[in-house]
Amino acid sequence: MKKEDTVKLISAEGFEFVISKEAAMVSQTIRNMLTSPGGFAETEHGEVTFPEISTTILEKICQYFYWSLQYSRGKETDFHIEPELTLELMMAANYLHT
Amino acid sequence: MSAPKKRTFQIEAFKHRVVVDPKYAEKTWKILEHAIHEIYNHNASGLSFEELYRNAYNMVLHKFGEKLYSGLVTTMTFHLTEICKSIEAAQGGLFLEELNRKWADHNKALQMIRDILMYMDRTFIPSTHKTPVHELGLNLWRDVVIHSSKIQTRLQDTLLELVQRERSGEVINRGLMRNITKMLMDLGSFVYQDDFEKHFLEVSADFYRLESQEFIESCDCGDYLKKAERRLNEEMERVSHYLDARSEAKITNVVEKEMIESHMNRLVHMENSGLVNMLVDDKYEDLGRMYCLFRRVPSGLILIRDVMTSYIRDTGKQLVSDPERLKDPVDFVQRLLDLKDKYDKVINSAFNNDKTFQNALNSSFEYFINLNSRSPEFISLFVDDKLRKGLRGVSEEDVENVLDKVMMLFRFLQEKDVFEKYYKQHLAKRLLSGKTVSDDAERSLIVKLKTECGYQFTSKLEGMFTDMKTSQDTMQGFYASLGAESGDSPTLTVQVLTTGSWPTQPSATCNLPAEIMGICEKFRSYYLGTHTGRRLTWQTNMGTADLKGTFGKGQKHELNVSTYQMCVLMLFNSIDRLSYKEIEQATEIPAPELKRCLQSLACVKGKHVLRKEPMSKDIAEDDAFFFNDKFTSKFVKVKIGTVVAQRESEPENQETRQRVEEDRKPQIEAAIVRIMKARRVLDHNNIVTEVTKQLQSRFLPNPVVIKKRIESLIEREFLERDKVDRKLYRYLA
Known part of the structure; x- marks a missing residue:
């Protein structure tokens, strides 16, 4: 995949997740970050740092992005969420507008 | 079983950690405010979207939404005031360009601000019923920039001046115009309407009022219409290039009103170039233009139609009452047909085949054809001429064509029975003298008459054809029976005509020479021998x-x-x-x-x-x-032709009229009886209306005649007057 088509998401602990832009844009917030005119730092460098999202959650989020893409394309599977992650995941979802 | 006991659950809001730092809000807002400044200063590339978004997010989450919102309003207003100053400072022609550039900047900034404040837009604003960020930005732009005292009128004047310059032929920057009007539309349709459209329409109305006044003094009708059409197209083009599509109807309405409606009458009646002249000179293009333009204004078409109708009526009236024309019936009818062709063509090529125009044309023809009581005779004479010689060597299609046209004139006739009378006479002459060019054409016309007026109308005409055919067979039979006996006596051809089917001729017999008498007698005995109970009379005059x-x-x-x-x-x-x-x-x-x-x-x-x-x-x-x-x-x-008047002489005409009147009497009586039989009781006026309705496909009965017929029916005890109400009639079975 070309570099322009990917985006790097960085967690609070500094872990980097490189995922396709298409998947990342499942989040309305990330979509805005990448498309807003005027050239914010995120658009320029193609990476977003989330100082308030832990690695575990960010990983789960990335998984969700890809699942969501597939789901919208008609592949109806279940998305498993561990109960202990639920709360933080929901807060992140609110933040990311997913 | 009792209902399960209700339990109320309470869901408590998730408690966020309480922010300890009391200056937290102030600090966060400073970061955001700085960012907004940077955005307006085109300096955004160093900013982290995530950070700004997170700050705004946290402010809203920590109940500082109100502070964030009011801060935004203040900051934006500050920047817009700055922008406003720089626009005001722009000189002359640069004004619009500066405005346009700043508007583009503002739009971009607004988009960025909205993006970073999206969380507020999503949660805080709907719950507090505030104006969303984007709309807020537009409203502030409108109030601070566009409605600033120094910009508002200047903008208006500049726009109107540009339009005016374009109207007088200059080339203007349409793209810029388009952007500015688009901006006004984006600010809300009422902004566009109040700040631009209203004035635009007023100024246009003034402009076109003056211009049309000038044109109408200096141009003839055709040129004026061309100019009006061009202006109208220009305005439509203008709308499509840089105005709101909804303005089209309004501005065209202004042009229509000022350039067409106010001068409509003058244009139509313009001397030497008005509608009548166009009609006379066959100016289809001008006529078409007039139709298209006048169609746009109320009662425009009615005006054209009325003027056209009255002109056709006048020409037609002149034609049918010109004593010169009456001398040559064939020419007379040909002229009628030419007139009809001419206007058919006008309506077809210039007036969009408008049904109402066609109707007007037809009613005009109906009007003036019936002004001349000899029209039925002339039309029949025209057919006679065509069927005798006119159609020789003409293709079948053309024959049909001519006949169709004649039928069209026939349709206009009120006195169809008079036509029938003449047609019968003329047909009889044609048949007996063997002058018809084409049997097919004759029959085709009869079929047409039949579809038009029904079986009754043509049955006698068809009878005449049958007689001709039977006579041929009879003659063959006669000569076959005669065999060698015929010798050198003259050849006799007899046409046996059924009384009633043929026009009644005064039976003026003469003494036939002895040579002829012999064979005539032979034929008589042959004919009466084959048909019993018949009587033969010689019609020597035919x-x-x-x-x-x-x-x-x-x-x-x-x-x-x-x-x-x-x-x-x-x-x-x-x-x-x-x-x-x-x-x-x-x-x-x-x-x-x-x-x-x-x-x-x-x-x-x-x-x-x-x-x-x-x-x-x-x-x-x-x-x-x-x-x-x-x-x-x-x-x-x-x-050696007999000296015969082709056209009927005056006394003959009188006689035919009289015969027609005589024939009408039983028809009127029959109609009265039919009506009374159905209605039993009816008053005088209603009878007259009903009778007229029943008979109008054949002729227009005269009310006086109807009255006489009613009286005659009363005498013969078909009807009686009501004893109380003398206007009522009763049917006596």
């Missing part, structure tokens, strides 16, 4: 004969003459001189007919088979006639 004559130097001529002429000529076989009285006695031809036939035998140059003493144009009772020995002619066959 026949023709071919004679062979030998003249002075032995030259032989074949003379084609009428039966009467034949009778006269046969007398000269035995004697050279006969006085008028002697001829009259010998033949017993009625005096007027005899005079006519002698005139044609003795007075027509080149065809005078007889010599008259004294030589004069007219036949007197004491004239004497001689066999003209010296008769010569270039042709072997000489056709």
Whole structure:
């Protein structure tokens, strides 16, 4: 995949997740970050740092992005969420507008 | 089983960690405020979207939404005021460009601000019913920039001036115009309307009022219409290039009102170039333009239609009442047809085939054709002419074409029964003299009449054709039965005509020469032998004969003459001189007919088979006639026509009229009886209306005649007057 088509998401602990832009844009917030005119730092460098999202959650989020893409394309599977992650995941979802 | 006990659950809001730092809000807002400044200063590339978004997010989450929002309003207003100043400072032509550039900047900034404040837009604003960020940005732009005292009128004037310059032929920056009007539309349709459109329409109205005044003084109608059309197209083009599509109807309305509606009457009646002149000169293009333009204004088409109608009526009236035209019926009808063709073409090519125009045309024709009581006769004469010779060598299609046109005129006639009367006469003459060019054409016309007026109308005409056919068979049968017996006696061709089917002729018999009498008698006995219970009367006034004559130097001529002429000529076989009285006695031809036939035998140059003493144009009772020995002619066959008036003379016309009136009486009576039988009781006026309705496909009955018929029916005890109300009639079964 070309570099322009990917985006790097960085967690609070500094872990980097490189995922396709298409998947990342499942989040309305990330979509805005990448498309807003005027050239914010995120658009320029193609990476977003989330100082308030832990690695575990960010990983789960990335998984969700890809699942969501597939789901919208008609592949109806279940998305498993561990109960202990639920709360933080929901807060992140609110933040990311997913 | 009892209902399960209700339990109320309470869901408590998730408690966020309480922010300890009291200056937290202030600090966060400072970061955001700084970012907004940077955005307006085109310096955003160093900013982290995530950080700003997170800050705004946290502010809203920590109940500082209000602070964030009001801060945004203040900061934005500050920047817009700055922008406003720089726009105001722009000189002359740069004004619009500066405005346009700043507007683009503001839009971009607004988009970025909205993006980073999206969380507020999503949660805080709907719950507090505040204006969303984007709309807020537009509203502030409108209030701070566009409605600033120094910009508002300047903007208006600049826009209007540009439009004005374009109207006078200059090229302007349409893209810029488009952007600015688009901005006004983006700010809300009322901004566009109040700040631009309203004034635009007013100024345009003034402009076109003046311009149209100027044009109408200096141009003729055609040029004026061209100019108006061009202006109209220009305005539509302008709208499509840089105005709101909804303005089109409004601005075209202004042009229509000022350039067309206010000058409509003057244009149509313009001397030397108005509607009537266009019609006369066949200016289809101008007419089409007038139609298209006038169609846009209320009652525009009505005006054109009325003027056209009254002009057609005038021309038509002139045509039908011109005594010159009445001399040649064929030409008369041809002119009517030409007139109709002309206007059909006008309506077809210039007036969009408008149904209402067609109707107006038809009613005009109906109006003036019926002004002349001889129209039915003339139309029939026209058909007669066409079917006698006019259609020779013409393709079948063209024949149909001509007949269709004639039918169209026929449709306009009110007195269809008069037409029928004449048509019958003319058809009889054609059939008996064998002059019809095409049997197909004859039948085709009858079919058309039948579809138009029904079986009743044509049954007698069809009867005439049947008679012709039967007579042919009869003659064959007759000669077959005669066999060798016929010898060298003259050949006889008899057409047996059913009484009633043919126009009644005054049965003016004459004494046939003995040579003919013989074979006539043979035929009579043959015919009565095959058909019992019939009576034969000779209609000598309708026949023709071919004679062979030998003249002075032995030259032989074949003379084609009428039966009467034949009778006269046969007398000269035995004697050279006969006085008028002697001829009259010998033949017993009625005096007027005899005079006519002698005139044609003795007075027509080149065809005078007889010599008259004294030589004069007219036949007197004491004239004497001689066999003209010296008769010569270039042709072997000489056709001696009777001097017949093609067109009916006045007394004949009167007579036909009278016959028509007589024929109408039973029809009117039948109609009255039909109506009364159904209604039993009806008052006078209603009877008249009903009768008129029933009969109008054939003729327009005269109310006076209807009244007379009612009286006659009362006398004959079909009806009676009501004893109380004298206006009521009752039907007596």
